[in-house]
Amino acid sequence: MGNQQFDLVVRGGRVIDPETEFDAVADIGMAGGKIVSIGEGLPACEREIDATGLIVAPGFIDLHAHGQSIPADRMQAFDGVTTALELEVGALPVDRWYERQATNGRVLNYGTAAAWIFARKAVMIGLSLDGKLAPIELMGAGANDMRWSVDTATPAQTDEIVSMMRQGLEQGALGIGIPHGYAPGGGMKEMAAVCELAAAFDVPTYTHIPYMSNIDPKSSIEAYVRLIGLAGATGAHMHICHLNSTSLQDVERAAQLIAKAQAQGLPITTEAYPYGTGSTVLSAGFFMEPDYPERTGTGYRSIQVISTGQRFENREQLAQARAEKPDAIVLWHYLDPDNPHDDKLLDVSVMYPGGAIASDGIPWSSPDGSLYTGTEWPLGPDKTAHPRSSGTFTRFLRKWVAERKVVPLSEAIAKCTLIPARIVESCSEQFCRKGRLQEGCDADIVVFDLEKVYDRATFEEMHLPADGMVHVLVNGEPVIANGELVLDARPGRPILSDPR
Secondary structure: OOOOOOOEEEEEEEEEEOOOOEEEEEEEEEEOOEEEEEEOOOOOOOOEEEOOOOEEEEOEEEOEEOOOOHHHHHHHHHOOEEEEEEEEEEEOOHHHHHHHHHHHOOOOEEEEEEEHHHHHHHHHHOOOOOOOOOHHHHHHOOOOOOHHHHOOOOHHHHHHHHHHHHHHHHOOOOOEEEEHHHOOOOOHHHHHHHHHHHHHHOOOEEEEOOOOOOOOOOOHHHHHHHHHHHHHHHOOOEEEOOHHHHHHHHHHHHHHHHHHHHHOOOOEEEEEOOOOEEEEEOOOHHHHOOOHHHHHOOOHHHEEEOOOOOEOOOHHHHHHHHHHOOOOEEEEEOOOOOOHHHHHHHHHHHOOOOOEEOOOEOOOEOOOOOEOOOOOOOOOOOOEOOOHHHHHHHHHHHHHHHHOOOOOHHHHHHHHOHHHHHHHOOOOHHHHHOOOOOOOOEOOEEEEOOOOOEOOOOOOOOOOOOEOEEEEEEOOEEEEEOOEEOOOOOOOOEOOOOOO
């Protein structure tokens, strides 16, 4: 560096660190991808960012990002994300997934959990796991033989599944992804064995609860009680994915149960996204339950194929489309944004004390429904995903902080940074250096204008990147500079669990 003390200085912004509660106008000096100094009047540097009048915060950590590609990273960078993790579903084989990301290059930091559901598919129906398909594609595989979803594993099969999870953890997985709602046949003996493995490795499970219904038996509330029981019985850290969409109309009761379990010291955490519309693959089993409308409070028209816009009139239409393309990505409109009652339910999940914000962002698709992983920029209107793939964090900042003022800025930043970092830091000490603005921490930094932060993506125009992120740095390298994408930036680094 010669006489240069820093590689880059962010100067004169309102620096907010959610852990120390530092909140003051200051400069941040970086070198070698790390924050090396925070204070006033830092020495001049050849490369500087003028942050006067702007908020300077840690880069956002998305625990629930299914995109995992260059186009997904770019859109999430405009949303303030600097670390995107595939945890709810995960990947198998874990080592090949990391190799594939490194070969392709990444804009954002990345990591994965070990995929319980893919182990089930491999063990119970012989699905090949060669590392060539993306996790979202594997989610749609095996729809012609649903034993992996509905059958209870034998003791021998359970041992194989647990062995595959162990191998994934030994290869660096950041915990175990358990999208139980897609394989409700997973019995309690199997779940207990998987959770005991997670506890032994001191890593979380990232769980989509097995039932999504407001009617007993097999209600969402029954599922939450089961999950809480697993935490108590095995000691595993149970992280509950998307509190809003899995609870449906029972989110208030679900939140009460989680709060009571946490008050008793059980290792349970949760997350939510600020939308009343979810997304999944067309092969999701719960769509085909005979009493689906009664159990979920929605009709078949609430299911919409993203690539075509098709909605369904009845179960027969849905079954036909499912048989033709089981891996088609669909939207599920489970809350009405114009209904004040539904809006209140969304508040309960998004504002849950200590809960993280996470996008559940899905990959980008081409018009034929295939995954788009190219480098076109800007993305054309023919590329589809879900607005949350573009605007989750900016929507949260805009609606709950800037406009409604129901969440203080410092708390909102913590829900996007420090809280998710703490959820996963038992896996890897790298997370102790993320989600914070302190000397020695990684230089993952966002510089934004709170008055201009805006999620532009809609269900009609999903491809519009968010506004308001003026600068986004990943490991000290700009990926957004003066509001513009740095096209050739690939500073993202892998995050693996610490050796055990």
